[in-house]
Amino acid sequence: MKSLQASHNPLSNSFIQLEVLNTGDETISSLPKFSEKLRALGLFPLKPLNINTLQINVGKMCNQTCKHCHVDAGPDRKEIMTRETMQQCLDILASTSIQTVDLTGGAPEMNPDFRWFVEEISKLGRKIIVRCNLTIIVANKKYNDLPEFFKTHRVEVISSLPYYSSHKTDAQRGEGVFNDSLKALQLLNAAGYGVEGSGLILNLVYNPSGAFLPPPQGSLESDFKRELKLRFNIFFNELFAITNLPVSRFLDYLMVSGNYDGYMEKLVNSFNPEAAQNVMCRSMISIGWDGYLYDCDFNQMLDLKINHGLPDHIKNFNTEQLNQREIVINQHCYGCTAGAGSSCGGEIV
Ligand code: SF4
Ligand code: SF4
Numbered sequence: 001m002k003s004l005q006a007s008h009n010p011l012s013n014s015f016i017q018l019e020v021l022n023t024g025d026e027t028i029s030s031l032p033k034f035s036e037k038l039r040a041l042g043l044f045p046l047k048p049l050n051i052n053t054l055q056i057n058v059g060k061m062c063n064q065t066c067k068h069c070h071v072d073a074g075p076d077r078k079e080i081m082t083r084e085t086m087q088q089c090l091d092i093l094a095s096t097s098i099q100t101v102d103l104t105g106g107a108p109e110m111n112p113d114f115r116w117f118v119e120e121i122s123k124l125g126r127k128i129i130v131r132c133n134l135t136i137i138v139a140n141k142k143y144n145d146l147p148e149f150f151k152t153h154r155v156e157v158i159s160s161l162p163y164y165s166s167h168k169t170d171a172q173r174g175e176g177v178f179n180d181s182l183k184a185l186q187l188l189n190a191a192g193y194g195v196e197g198s199g200l201i202l203n204l205v206y207n208p209s210g211a212f213l214p215p216p217q218g219s220l221e222s223d224f225k226r227e228l229k230l231r232f233n234i235f236f237n238e239l240f241a242i243t244n245l246p247v248s249r250f251l252d253y254l255m256v257s258g259n260y261d262g263y264m265e266k267l268v269n270s271f272n273p274e275a276a277q278n279v280m281c282r283s284m285i286s287i288g289w290d291g292y293l294y295d296c297d298f299n300q301m302l303d304l305k306i307n308h309g310l311p312d313h314i315k316n317f318n319t320e321q322l323n324q325r326e327i328v329i330n331q332h333c334y335g336c337t338a339g340a341g342s343s344c345g346g347e348i349v
Contacts, residue, residue: 058108062133064135080289081291089314204239206241272338
């Protein structure tokens with residue numbers, strides 16, 4: 001078997017990712033194709049069920065540089081959604097019945113038009129989710145009031161917290177992230193987030209720190225709830241366990257550490273047909289910072305746009321055509337169907 005580490009620069013870019021996934025390497029090519037797995041279930045080509053969510057990436061700028069980040073986000077990223085593109089998203093919302101808007105980044109709050117965008121979506125009466133990395137709330141005074149801003153617009157907050165101790169959290173997300181995350185969680189709790197009866201939803205995300213699948217979501221949630229309450233008097237609603245997909249920085253890690261083959265085998269061997277029925281791309285459209293359309297956030301990072309001749313930009317959004325589309329899949333999709341499955345909302349089954 002030829003060495004992947006020797007033949008590819010693992011610290012390069014997403015072009016490498018597709019090259020690796022399509023390589024002639026015998027170990028990798030011996031893995032069954034994801035499309036064949038779907039075909040055996042009568043699910044190929046993979047088609048949408050409906051579009052109930054727009055997941056919008058408002059920019060790749062972030063105050064953190066987490067090791068597992070599939071966006072390759074960081075303070076030096078300049079890609080930012082303009083107000084004009086946001087307005088195009090609002091026009092689509094106003095003319096469709098899409099009920100949920102899921103705002104992501106980078107740190108979405110760093111987009112200078114973030115608050116205006118949330119206010120405008122709120123006026124349309126849609127459910128708003130913000131993927132908040134927590135530390136942004138305490139990173140700078142101008143963000144300290146975010147919990148109150150979120151509360152005003154009944155935003156649902158989803159935040160990563162790899163573990164309830166500093167060691168594992170800081171190892172994955174950077175020095176000092178755990179303590180800053182606790183401060184942010186306490187501010188969110190003080191605003192009513194995660195507090196029973198408040199109706200203000202604060203969900204946490206767990207993702208593994210290495211080349212393994214997440215433990216069962218239910219038991220992990222119980223552990224997090226117990227320990228965060230006991231140690232820090234912190235509350236939250238649900239914990240989502242998310243599998244790391246072999247994309248971007250996590251793919252780099254797999255390559256550098258020699259774990260790529262083993263991890264892919266693990267994903268393939270854990271293929272769950274029930275999870276395959278309900279992968280998140282069947283009910284959402286992902287929109288990039290520049291307005292291009294994708295089947296999901298991972299395809300966005302791999303630059304796999306909506307395909308098969310359909311208009312692939314927000315300015316040409318056509319719900320009817322998009323509901324008929326064939327979803328673009330590749331070997332990275334095994335990350336969504338392993339074990340209990342994985343989506344932006346955690347386990348699928
Ligand atoms: S994982 Fe989230 S918080 Fe971490 S660098 Fe990526 S976008 Fe930023
Ligand atoms: S990676 Fe994207 S396209 Fe592939 S199964 Fe998951 S959600 Fe669907």
